[in-house]
Structure formats: structure tokens, C-alpha cells
Amino acid sequence: MKRVFALIALLGAVSFGAPAWAEEKAAEAAVAVAAPVTEAAAAVAEAAPAAAIVLSKADNAWIMVCAALVILMSIPGLALFYGGLVRTKNMLSVLMQVFVTFSLISVLWVIYGYSAAFTEGNEFFGVLDKMFLKGVTPDSLGATFSKGVAISELTFVIFQGAFAAITCGLIVGAFAERARFAAILVFMVIWFTLSYIPMAHMVWYWAGPDAYVDAAAAEAAGKTAGFLFQKGALDFAGGTVVHINAAIAGLVGAYMVGKRTGLGNVSMAPHSLTFTMIGASLLWFGWFGFNAGSALEASGGSALAMVNTWVATACAALSWMFAEWILKGKPSMLGAASGAVAGLVAITPAAGFVGVMGAIIIGLLAGVVCLWGVNGLKKLLGADDSLDVFGVHGVGGILGAILTGVFADPALGGTGVYDYVANAVGAYDMTAQVIAQAWGVGTVIVWSGVVSIVAYKLVDIVIGLRVPEEEEREGLDLTSHGESAYHH
DSSP states (O other): OHHHHHHHHHHHTTOOOOOHHHHHHGGGOOOSOOOBOOHHHHHHHHHSOOSOOEEOHHHHHHHHHHHHHHHHIIIIIIHHHHHHHSOGGGHHHHHHHHHHHHHHHHHHIIIIIHHHHSSSOSSSOOOSTTGGGTTOOTTOEEEOSSTTEEEEHHHHHHHHHHHHHHHHHHHGGGGTTTBOHHHHHHHHHHHIIIIIHHHHHHHHOOOOGGGOSSHHHHHHHHTTSOHHHHHTOOOSSOIIIIIIHHHHHHHHHHHHHOOOTTBTTBOOOOSOHHHHHHHHHHHHHHHHHHHHGGGOSSSHHHHHHHHHHHHHHHHHHHHHHHHHHHHHSSOOHHHHHHHHHHHHHHHTTTTTTSOHHHHHHHHHHHHHHHHHHTTHHHHHHTOOOTTOHIIIIIHHHHHHHHHHHHHTSGGGTOOOOEETTTTEEOOOOHHHHHHHHHHHHHHHHHHHHHHHHHHHHHHHHHTOSBOOHHHHHHOHHHHHHSOOSOOO
């Protein structure tokens, strides 16, 4: 427990004071995911009759496809990737945990998650006016990043719901092979409610571009945005909201659930790298929807995110493989697949903000840095993070989030930060933006860490986090689910 608090305190130290630039420019930034057309935007449109906000059928169709791709990332992509990494006796349990977590969070998203994350409330939470999607109809519109252009709000609901579901699924890998199934599900409900929802609101909620007609309107709209949006933090598709958020929850879980029985004395080798390679490939494929879809339009910005996702991932797979080849004497399939996922993670916050050269550098660094994360850093931390959730998603997410502030600079080929009042890219201050990025990283580390500690402790008291030792030795497939993944 001391290690957990020490880690949270150490990593939380990256939260610096907010730069004046970040607070002034936040209202002008196109950060990541636009909110539904808000009352503020509607009022502005009514007061100053500009172009009407209309549904773009092309953009709507593209985001529907992207939502399906993100779902593919969870089931079967993540499930197979994780499943192949555990021992034969636990294959089915991991598939079950990912599959049911996806189902559970999907239902909770519709009941209250969407409303709490993407309605105007305070800086940390929305309100519950749209519980059970009340008032969300086939005619409801959601803002994009272009004034006057909208997609269906229902499309936005499922796209964002798929993000929420895979985020919770990622956590499973940290304590695979020894956690109680019921404990996992209860933890997911608590963590989704108190960590995922507020982080999504803090980073991604804003009034939409149509509210920014002049400086006064921009100032008013900016005050309704999420906490980190107001700080100016850039997160195109979920480096903070998804990856660091889940990684911290996983790392805390690895500490609190404890190490696997026999670790260091019994072989813990992956039982099927074939499944892991298939899972990684499905993740890479689905990630095009994850990142390119976060542009919310079938636009040049979406194409940029797609190319960056493609090339950064390839670079990370190569850099991890070559580094491992040099250090260990042989290149491995596990290393190439792990490097690809590291590249996907690191480019996520930057995908629509950096140029292709920036994506190449981020990818090359991600492969090497995350290789260290699952080896050297893992030994320093002393946690049995079974499938290296923190080493890949935490380290890669932090790297990508910080480097977004560097390579978003137009001088380095980035897109800069768009000023919706001037309708042009604004002046860029790299130092201030990197500090704003650190605000995002520090906030999610501390927030997710605290929520996770409390949630795990509550679940442990009520249910118990871990299966008995004899059940763990026999395998969770049979002892938890009464089934076996294989019959030989």
C-alpha cells in the first residue's frame, strides 16, 4: 500500500500551475471530441443568424463506421490480444472479463454515463438530464469541429460509448489470472462512474464551435467547458481519458490484488502468441476508427489522424523489435506486437494535431520507451502487472500526451490550435502547451489513482478481490466459469 501512495504522489507531481496562455486559449481550441449541440450554441445561433446547423450525412456515416471499428477493438481485438498472453487455464476467463465488461459499460453508458459526461454541468461532471438517452432522438444533432456542420447525436453516443467500454476492458490485463469475476464487475461500475466519466467530461466537454462567434461569446462558452479543456490540454482521441486513466487503475490493482501465485518459480509464458498477433492486428485495424473518427468528420483532419496512426504504429513495432533484437539477441513476435500497441497508444492524443514527421518520431520513441516500461520500470515498481498495462498504456500515454504539446507546433509540421473566433490557427506557444499537457497527465494520474484505491478497497471488503489460492492454481476457466477454452 505504501508503494501505491508513493507512486501516486511521485507521478502526481507533474501537475504544474496553469499557464495564463492555456486559460486564455482554451476556449479557442479544437481539443478532441465535440459535444452535442448545446443550449449555449443554440442561443448564439438564434441571436446571430449565421449558417444553419445541418446534418452531414457523409460525416454521420463515417462516424458510424468508426464506432463499429472501435467496438471491434474490444471484441474480439483486445480479448484475443490479452487471451493469448495468459496461460491456457485462464484463456476463457480473460475473454469473459473483456466481453462482459464491454457489455456492462455499454449499458451503463446509455443509462447515465453519456449524460454525466457530455452535458453542461460543472468542470468535472455533467448532469443527469439525459439519463436513458432522454430527449436524444433521431433528429438530435451533435457538433463537429466545423461551424454549421453536425452529425447525429445518437452516432456520437455510440462512438463515445465504445471508448468508455474499451477503457474499462484495458484494466483487466493488469490483474489477469487471479481476480474474482464478481469483484472485477463491481470495481468497473465504481471506476467507470467516478473516474472515466469525470475525465471524459474534463477533457472533452465544450459548447461546440458554433458558440464561438466573438470574443465575449467565446469567453462565456469557455467557462462551461471541462476542467482540462479550460486549461488548454490537447487530447485528440484519449491519451489521458483512455490510456493513462486505465493504466493507473491497472497498476493500483496489480498492487492491491497481489502477485500471481508461483511468480518467478512457475512458467507464466503466453500460451498462444498466434492469438496475441491476431488481437494486435485487430486493434491496429480498429484503431483507425478510434483515432480518425475522433475528428468527427470525413475530412482532411481525419485523413491526417489515419495516416499518423498507420505510420506511428509501424515505427513503434520496428523500434521495439530492433531494440529487443539488440538487447536479447533475437527479434520476437511478442515484441513486435507489443511495440505496435505502444505506438497506437502514444499517437492517440496526438493523431490529429501533429504532422507525419512528428508521428514517426513519436512512434520510434514509443517502441523503445515502452520496452523499458515493461522491463526496467516494471522491476523498479515491483508490481505484478500481468499483461503490462501500465508499461504500455501508461508509459506510452504519458509520452504521447507530452509530445503532443511539442509536435502540434506548426513550425514542426503540426496543426496548431484553432481559434474559432478568428476562424484561423492561433499563435502557438510550445512551452505553455507542454505545461498544459502536463496538467492533463498529472490530473488523470492523481484522479484515477485515488478513485482506484478507494474502489479496490471497498470491493475487497465487501466481496474480496482475489480467488483462493487453490482456485488460482487450478485455473479460472474451470473454477470461475465451469468451462474450458480447449478440449484436447
